[in-house]
Structure formats: C-alpha cells, structure tokens
Amino acid sequence: MTTDSRSSGSVPPRHPGAVSAGQMRYDVAMDVGLVFTPSPSGSPSQAPDDQGQSAVDNNGYRGDLDRLIRAEMEAAHPPNTRRAYERAVSEFATWCEQRGETATPPDPMMLAGYVISMRDAGYAPATISQHIGAIRTWHKRHVHGGSLDTYPASLLLRKYRRDLAEAGKGQKQAIPVTPDALRRMIATLDVATVTGQRDRLALTLGFCGMLRRSELVALRAADVTPTEDGVTLLVRTSKTDKESQGRVVPIPPQRDPDPVTLTAEWLDVVRDGHLLRKITRTDELTDEPWRAGGVCDLVKRCAREASLPSWDRYSAHSLRAGGLTASLRAGVPLGVAARHGGWNPESAVPARYARVADQWRDNAMQGVL
Numbered sequence: 001m002t003t004d005s006r007s008s009g010s011v012p013p014r015h016p017g018a019v020s021a022g023q024m025r026y027d028v029a030m031d032v033g034l035v036f037t038p039s040p041s042g043s044p045s046q047a048p049d050d051q052g053q054s055a056v057d058n059n060g061y062r063g064d065l066d067r068l069i070r071a072e073m074e075a076a077h078p079p080n081t082r083r084a085y086e087r088a089v090s091e092f093a094t095w096c097e098q099r100g101e102t103a104t105p106p107d108p109m110m111l112a113g114y115v116i117s118m119r120d121a122g123y124a125p126a127t128i129s130q131h132i133g134a135i136r137t138w139h140k141r142h143v144h145g146g147s148l149d150t151y152p153a154s155l156l157l158r159k160y161r162r163d164l165a166e167a168g169k170g171q172k173q174a175i176p177v178t179p180d181a182l183r184r185m186i187a188t189l190d191v192a193t194v195t196g197q198r199d200r201l202a203l204t205l206g207f208c209g210m211l212r213r214s215e216l217v218a219l220r221a222a223d224v225t226p227t228e229d230g231v232t233l234l235v236r237t238s239k240t241d242k243e244s245q246g247r248v249v250p251i252p253p254q255r256d257p258d259p260v261t262l263t264a265e266w267l268d269v270v271r272d273g274h275l276l277r278k279i280t281r282t283d284e285l286t287d288e289p290w291r292a293g294g295v296c297d298l299v300k301r302c303a304r305e306a307s308l309p310s311w312d313r314y315s316a317h318s319l320r321a322g323g324l325t326a327s328l329r330a331g332v333p334l335g336v337a338a339r340h341g342g343w344n345p346e347s348a349v350p351a352r353y354a355r356v357a358d359q360w361r362d363n364a365m366q367g368v369l
Contacts, residue, residue: 080214088134104142106135112152115160125161132157174315175308176353177299177322182207185302186257194269195279198290199298201262202276206295206319207326208259209233209249210341213295213316219275224263231260240344247342292316321353328357 093103095114101107111132118128132153139148177185186203189196206216215235223234230252237244253260270277274289296316303314320341327337338350360366 084130085134085137088131089138092131092135104139106139106148108149108152111135111148111150112156115153115156119156119160125157125164128157128160172313174317174321175310175313176325176356177207177314177318179326181303181306181308182322183256184306184308185299188302188305193283194285195283197266197269198276198279199302200257201259201266202290202295202298203302203319204257204259204262205233205251206316207323208251208254210320210323210327210337211235211249212239212320212342213292214239215342216295216316217274217276217290217292221267221270221272221275224267224275226260226264226267231263235342238342240342240347249340249342295319324350324353325357328354329361 092106092111092114095117096103096106096110101110115128115132118131132150136148136150182203186200189199191197191200202216205211205219206213209216211233215238218236219233223236225232225234227250230250233249233251234246235241235249236246238247241247251259266275269285273287276290278286278288278290278294280286299314299316299318300311303311303318308314324337324341327340328334334350334354338345338347341350343350
C-alpha cells in the first residue's frame with residue numbers, strides 16, 4: 001500500500017536534482033570558506049544531510065579540491081558581500097523549508113512568493129533586490145540547466161517600489177554634507193581628547209577624499225604620504241577595484257578644516273598600523289582597527305548634535321557624496337571629481353550628484369519673474 005508523503009508528515013518528493021535547505025546552507029557555508037577542512041589522509045569529506053547528520057562525499061580528494069577552489073573563488077569577493085549573500089540564501093532556504101518546499105532549483109513562483117513575504121514583513125526594496133541577486137547567483141553556481149527566471153519576482157519588486165513612491169515612502173538618499181555642515185559637525189567634537197581628534201580626522205578625510213567608509217577604516221599609517229603639495233592616501237582596494245590595483249587619492253591643503261595639518265598631527269600619535277583605531281571609554285588608543293559602522297554612527301551623531309536639518313538622513317555616505325557635490329559646485333569637471341572618489345567610469349551616481357549640484361546654479365526659473 002502506497003502512503004502519501006504529505007499525509008504521513010514526511011518530506012514531499014523532490015524535483016530531480018533538488019537540494020534540501022540543510023544541504024543548501026552547507027553549500028553556502030562551503031562557498032564562503034566557513035566549513036572546508038582538507039583531509040590530509042584523503043579520506044571522504046563530511047557534510048550535513050537533511051537530519052543534520054554526516055553524509056559521506058565519495059569524491060575523495062577531488063571533492064575536497066573542488067570545494068577548496070570554490071571557497072578560494074568566493075573569498076575573492078568582499079567580506080561584506082559574502083556575508084550578505086550567505087545570509088540571504090540561508091533565509092530563503094529556511095523560508096522554503098518551513099513551507100515544505102525545496103530551495104533549489106527555486107521555482108520562479110516560489111521566489112515571487114518569497115518577495116511578497118519580504119514585502120509584507122517590511123523589508124526595504126534594496127534588501128529584497130539583494131536577496132534575489134544572491135539566490136540567482138547561488139542557482140548559477142550550483143544548479144545546472146540554465147539561468148533562474150527572476151522575472152515574476154522582479155516585477156513584484158518593481159510594483160513594490162512604485163507603491164512606496166506613491167505613498168511617499170520611497171527610498172531616501174543620504175544627504176550630502178556641505179562644507180558648512182562639515183564645520184558645524186566638527187564643532188560638536190571635543191578635540192582636546194584622542195577620540196575627538198580621531199573623529200575630526202575621519203570626518204575630514206572622508207569628505208576631502210570622497211572615501212567609502214570601508215576605505216576610510218582600512219587606511220594604514222603607511223598608506224599616508226605627506227608631500228610638498230599636500231597629502232596622498234593609498235586606497236589599497238575598494239568596491240569597484242576588483243583587481244585590487246589600488247588608487248592614490250591626492251588631497252591638497254584646505255582652509256578649514258585642513259586635512260593636511262590634521263593628518264600630520266595624527267601621524268604623531270599613530271605611527272604604524274591602522275590609521276583610525278578603536279578607542280576605549282577612558283580615551284585610550286588601542287591597536288584594533290575602527291569598525292566601518294563606527295563612521296556611520298559618528299556622522300549621524302554629529303549631524304544630530306549640530307542640529308542639521310533632517311539629521312537622521314545623514315550617514316557615512318554623506319561624507320563621500322558631500323565631497324563630490326562640493327567639488328562639482330566649485331567647478332571641478334565631473335570626470336575629475338568621479339576619478340578622485342574612485343567611482344566606476346560607467347556609474348550613473350556621479351552624474352546624479354552633478355544634477356543636484358547644478359539644480360540651483362542652472363535653474364530654469366532663475367530670474368524669470
């Protein structure tokens with residue numbers, strides 16, 4: 001007598017080539033280099049099966065080698081990207097498992113249902129888009145038979161964005177820091193303390209260097225070179241520098257604040273290691289690098305204490321966007337400003353800030369009435 005799998009409470013039959021949520025999470029962990037342990041004896045590798053037990057990989061050394069190569073390939077991606085993609089795929093796998101479905105190959109309508117679920121849970125469109133991208137990438141690497149059809153999911157995401165915009169809840173960009181706002185933010189700091197001196201330098205270099213927060217906290221003392229014309233920063237790698245060739249950011253002296261003077265003074269405090277470091281509550285400098293989230297917290301706190309309008313819309317990106325906008329308003333060509341900030345030549349972001357910078361100077365209604 002044949003027993004229906006659903007009525008008996010067992011897992012429903014799988015699609016040929018389907019992978020369980022447990023195996024999917026294991027593969028994701030393997031991809032980002034969290035699980036792989038090479039076996040010196042060449043014995044079979046172990047991977048968790050559906051019940052969380054060990055399933056033998058009979059591929060032996062070749063299986064281990066394939067996993068090592070995959071882990072190394074994944075390690076080529078920035079750590080933040082790897083963590084975000086791992087989390088996205090794992091959450092999708094859990095969502096499918098809770099509904100008695102397999103996570104891969106993901107059915108296009110199941111992916112669309114996942115988008116609806118995230119929408120109803122209040123996730124931002126950017127987060128949902130990231131999840132779709134992560135699932136599509138995982139499918140490409142682990143499932144044969146063509147690319148994943150994400151059209152239904154993308155269509156729902158487009159509608160979600162339109163609904164938010166019509167309700168006045170669309171995505172809001174970070175407000176660029178203006179030179180005056182930068183000075184007001186620095187004025188809130190106690191520069192008699194080590195913490196205040198570090199924070200003042202972080203705000204100034206982030207603005208004048210048009211640096212991403214990850215680039216700012218990655219700087220080392222050895223990456224800073226004082227010159228007769230100013231100071232140069234060596235950004236060793238970045239979001240758009242896939243080959244990690246690095247770029248040199250030249251920063252000339254300024255009136256107030258002056259990044260050259262502030263950098264020279266800080267180099268008397270920090271002579272090697274990371275330029276910006278964690279500081280204890282007793283105002284003592286440590287050897288640990290400052291976290292990128294600390295930059296965002298700093299900007300938001302200073303914007304609030306400086307009583308800047310809409311202070312809650314300021315973030316670490318406000319420094320980078322502010323430096324670009326200020327340079328464009330000063331008449332610097334768009335290409336020169338974009339290159340200074342390390343934007344991808346094909347990126348539309350610098351042009352968007354250029355329109356913001358020109359919206360009053362080249363206003364169609366200027367002097368009409």
